[in-house]
Amino acid sequence: MANSKMIVVWGNEDILSSSIEHILAVKEGWTVVSTSSKANLEALIQAAENTQSDVVIIQQGCTHEPTPFMLQSIPDHPAIKVITISLENNLMNICGRQKILVKEASDLISAIEV
Numbered sequence: 001m002a003n004s005k006m007i008v009v010w011g012n013e014d015i016l017s018s019s020i021e022h023i024l025a026v027k028e029g030w031t032v033v034s035t036s037s038k039a040n041l042e043a044l045i046q047a048a049e050n051t052q053s054d055v056v057i058i059q060q061g062c063t064h065e066p067t068p069f070m071l072q073s074i075p076d077h078p079a080i081k082v083i084t085i086s087l088e089n090n091l092m093n094i095c096g097r098q099k100i101l102v103k104e105a106s107d108l109i110s111a112i113e114v
Helices: 015-025 041-050 070-076 105-113
Strands: 005-011 030-036 055-059 081-085 091-094 098-101
Touching: 005 015, 005 041, 015 030, 015 055, 015 105, 030 041, 041 055, 081 105, 091 105, 098 105
Parallel strands: 005 030, 005 055, 055 081
Antiparallel strands: 081 091, 091 098
């Protein structure tokens, strides 16, 4: 059986967030929860805590997008991997680790599995 993952997607309620949810939901054992970017950072952290998330995916370019400084409160939960993804330049940033050019959906899945 595949490793289970709890993933929170924080972004505009548009095609990118919906696509991320759809792509990830097909993985066996992965649960994807979406929260609107209209919520503030505390709401995002609360959603991550309430669902005991493994991964938080943040759509760059969202209203009230958290800055790297704001994301420093997530280290209180070191097990949570934070990934930002941009539709504008197809870059995915695994916070504190690396930047990846997204060429296909499997690139996102690989970033989560690592």
